[in-house]
Amino acid sequence: MKLEEIMSIDEKHYMNTFGKRTPVAFDHGKGIYLYTEEGEEYMDMFAGIAVTSLGHGHEGFTAAVQEQVGKLIHTSSLYYIKNQALLAKRICDCSVADRVYFANSGAEANEGAMKLAKIYFYKQGIEKYEIITLNSSFHGRTLATVAATGQPKYQKPYKPLVPGISHVEINDFEALEAAVTDKTCAIMLEVVQGESGVHICDDEYLIKVRKLCDEKNIILIFDEVQTGMGRTGEMFAYQTTPVEPDIFTLAKALGNGVPIGALCAKEFVAKGFEPGDHGGTFGGNPLATAAGMAVFDAFEKENIVENARAMGDYFEEKVKALGSPEITEVRRKGLMIGLQMPEGRAAEVQKKLFTDHVLVGCVGGHTLRILPPLIITKADIDKFISKLEAALA
Ligand SMILES: *Cc1c(COP(=O)(O)O)cnc(C)c1O
DSSP states (O other): OOHHHHHHHHHHHSOTTSOSOOSOOOOEEEBTEEEOTTOOEEEESSHHHHTOTTOBSOHHHHHHHHHHHHHOSOOOTTSOOHHHHHHHHHHHHTSSOSEEEEESSHHHHHHHHHHHHHHHHHTTTOOOOEEEEEBTOOOOSSHHHHHHSBOHHHHGGGOSOOSSEEEEOTTOHHHHHHHOOTTEEEEEEOSEETTTTOEEOOHHHHHHHHHHHHHHTOEEEEEOTTTTTTTTSSSSGGGGSSOOOSEEEEOGGGGTTSOOEEEEEOHHHHTTOOTTSSOOSSTTOHHHHHHHHHHHHHHHHTTHHHHHHHHHHHHHHHHHHTOOTTOOEEEEETTEEEEEOSTTHHHHHHHHHHHTTEEOEEETTTEEEEOOOTTOOHHHHHHHHHHHHHHHO
């Protein structure tokens, strides 16, 4: 089907939440490349917003998902599900979590995290229900996660918002301390803010936040929906810091594109959920959890996390060697990369790269956002850097 035809049907029948999209539709993919029906090749340096970390058409992953589709897709959690148990164990084995609950998206995992923090105190008869998050954060598009997202543009049409959520500036400990009340049940933050353009929490800040939570009996939640699963050069972003969260959430790369979210918690807080307190029809179904297991298998077999760390360093070295005066700052952890540019320039560069068949992201015209598949090689990076150089010229 011709792109124009898809566009005209979409325009008529799809809700207009995405406006004018980038004018291309992909038919298949292999590794870090995507292809249109006509066979035009695009280099994917955005990985479907940090989702397809194993790239497209990954052999082992595809075979495992295909096999599961042929066997069984869904039963509901009324029955035991082998891979649901095994994937939960696998996440616990490599993290501070003792228990996991599977959802279908990042927003839903974060909803679960906020509910768990509230019910943890409710069950103890302690009246604590307020949540503090950061400005410029992104936690999802459901009503509660929109309220948690510290960006007025996402909140304005949906007022009144879910109450009890306040926001403070990232890396401003005094502001956070001042926002805490005796009703504060949780502080939720991204170790690296993704959607707003790669803003990183300082180690000293996180140490103080952790201490504050310990002293004031507050649950610390890390939203690792984007940073989780190797993106930052460790399996989870908190492992690049000196602190541990009580709860963290995952989603984007956990299923390499098969929708799955995870709410992961230490035992003391996980105990807050008892039979009937939370649930969902699809969460952790046989297909989604088989996909998650296949992602872990590939990560182990191919040393994906080590590659993300090494390629992140290599990328930064190469981009700095360009010496472009237009790149005023490189913000990065692992392969979560933001290139700061003069206002408007990043949008132009993104457009030029698209014309050259390279996909990247852009925040507000000033930050080029690059989230390549974690399987990327030095040769791929060299190729991208030369294309970036051309786009900057
Ligand atoms: C993408 C994202 C979400 C929302 O995930 P969805 O699957 O789109 O609901 C939440 N938090 C962070 C940090 C994200 O990057």
